[in-house]
Amino acid sequence: MLGIRSLLLGVLSAWVVAGHNLRANNISTGYRIDVHSHVIPPVWREALIAAGYPVKNGTVYTDGFPVPDWTLESHLATMDTLGINFSTISVSAPGVYFLNDPKEAHALARTVNLAMHNYTQAHPTRLGALCLLPLPHFCLDTLKFPGVGTNANGTYLGNSTLGPVFSVLNERQATVFVHPAAPGCQSVSLGYPFPLTEYPFDSVRAMENLLLSGQRAKNPDVKMIFAHGGGAMPYLASRYYFDTASATSAIQLAAMKSFIGVEQILTGTDYPYVPLSQSEAALPAIQGNGEFTDAEMARMNHQNALSLFPRVAKVLGYWSSCSPAQYWNCLFVA
Numbered sequence: 001m002l003g004i005r006s007l008l009l010g011v012l013s014a015w016v017v018a019g020h021n022l023r024a025n026n027i028s029t030g031y032r033i034d035v036h037s038h039v040i041p042p043v044w045r046e047a048l049i050a051a052g053y054p055v056k057n058g059t060v061y062t063d064g065f066p067v068p069d070w071t072l073e074s075h076l077a078t079m080d081t082l083g084i085n086f087s088t089i090s091v092s093a094p095g096v097y098f099l100n101d102p103k104e105a106h107a108l109a110r111t112v113n114l115a116m117h118n119y120t121q122a123h124p125t126r127l128g129a130l131c132l133l134p135l136p137h138f139c140l141d142t143l144k145f146p147g148v149g150t151n152a153n154g155t156y157l158g159n160s161t162l163g164p165v166f167s168v169l170n171e172r173q174a175t176v177f178v179h180p181a182a183p184g185c186q187s188v189s190l191g192y193p194f195p196l197t198e199y200p201f202d203s204v205r206a207m208e209n210l211l212l213s214g215q216r217a218k219n220p221d222v223k224m225i226f227a228h229g230g231g232a233m234p235y236l237a238s239r240y241y242f243d244t245a246s247a248t249s250a251i252q253l254a255a256m257k258s259f260i261g262v263e264q265i266l267t268g269t270d271y272p273y274v275p276l277s278q279s280e281a282a283l284p285a286i287q288g289n290g291e292f293t294d295a296e297m298a299r300m301n302h303q304n305a306l307s308l309f310p311r312v313a314k315v316l317g318y319w320s321s322c323s324p325a326q327y328w329n330c331l332f333v334a
């Protein structure tokens with residue numbers, strides 16, 4: 001039995017270094033940052049198979065969904081095809097918590113993080129990594145990643161046992177990417193693959209749990225991105241950011257635009273789980289479906305992401321010397 005799995009967290013540090021700030025005014029409207037795409041390091045795939053996830057015709061399945069073929073080259077080629085300039089990569093559900101031995105989970109997280117580090121080192125102007133907790137200090141201080149990630153193994157984000165993790169993230173004013181996973185109760189999915197219904201509802205559970213437990217209020221400086229347009233309940237969440245992966249229809253975009261506003265929408269593709277043919281049609285349709293202006297598109301394509309990930313802005317050269325107080329002005333004043 002695979003046991004309970006909860007949320008996969010990617011955390012991107014949002015260090016605003018005094019005296020240095022964003023200079024995004026010379027970025028073209030179409031410059032796209034994909035905050036939601038996944039890597040499948042061979043070592044992780046092998047660990048899934050070794051742990052007993054079913055393999056059919058050479059493909060391993062997690063939560064009833066095939067884990068796609070993936071290579072770094074295919075990732076970069078897909079970014080080119082889709083016109084994605086920069087991606088913040090992560091490992092999808094089930095993270096590392098399918099391993100029952102915490103030491104093994106720890107070790108696999110470290111190996112996966114090092115693999116992602118390698119990818120970003122090889123392509124620093126195209127890839128940033130969201131690495132897996134439980135190693136926040138390792139990730140933030142040793143590797144100097146723009147991020148950290150975790151999977152809470154059935155413990156939702158509001159749980160007080162995660163308080164210390166949130167304190168560290170809050171101190172660092174970190175940006176957290178929350179990816180949904182299978183809920184603990186397997187029977188509710190009625191036999192359908194978890195990503196269909198349970199992933200969106202698990203996002204809602206996590207958002208609700210964060211609010212009701214007080215974890216969100218206690219850690220106001222943590223910025224949080226939820227995948228797939230916020231799952232099933234965007235209107236819960238004026239305090240979160242949402243990405244557009246599988247959320248590009250007119251109805252979804254209208255809901256996001258009116259409930260949370262374009263300031264909190266980010267671009268996401270969910271590559272390689274969502275096939276290229278689908279993203280290739282979906283990305284260019286966003287502007288028309290959502291009736292967004294060019295200025296709003298620039299917000300969603302890159303400005304919002306760069307403001308959440310100043311480290312990425314710095315790597316890309318979109319960085320100026322205006323003061324932190326002028327942060328937002330730096331984004332918009334030519």
Ligand SMILES: *[C@@H]1O[C@H](CO)[C@@H](O)[C@H](O)[C@H]1NC(C)=O
Pocket residue numbers: 026316317318
């Ligand atoms: C943005 O403009 C500045 C000069 O104002 C330049 O130094 C920087 O390289 C530009 N960034 C990009 C990515 O074009």
Ligand SMILES: *[C@@H]1O[C@H](CO)[C@@H](O)[C@H](O)[C@H]1NC(C)=O
Pocket residue numbers: 057058
């Ligand atoms: C098994 O995989 C091969 C190679 O990807 C493919 O051509 C074939 O159609 C697959 N068979 C089934 C039953 O899915």
Ligand SMILES: *[C@@H]1O[C@H](CO)[C@@H](O)[C@H](O)[C@H]1NC(C)=O
Pocket residue numbers: 030031032080083084085
């Ligand atoms: C961003 O990507 C687009 C499409 O691939 C490309 O035309 C453009 O030059 C890229 N912009 C930068 C600043 O790299």
Ligand SMILES: *[C@@H]1O[C@H](CO)[C@@H](O)[C@H](O)[C@H]1NC(C)=O
Pocket residue numbers: 003004096097099100101102103105106153154
């Ligand atoms: C996950 O939870 C299960 C029991 O629910 C436990 O046996 C396992 O050790 C936990 N895994 C980690 C990595 O903490």
Ligand SMILES: *[C@@H]1O[C@H](CO)[C@@H](O)[C@H](O)[C@H]1NC(C)=O
Pocket residue numbers: 111112114115118
């Ligand atoms: C990272 O790259 C180094 C050097 O290319 C290699 O020795 C190492 O095995 C790689 N680590 C992982 C986890 O992929």
Ligand SMILES: *[C@@H]1O[C@H](CO)[C@@H](O)[C@H](O)[C@H]1NC(C)=O
Pocket residue numbers: 154155156159160161
């Ligand atoms: C918090 O997580 C622990 C460990 O998974 C669990 O035993 C406990 O019931 C959780 N508490 C709440 C309030 O959910």
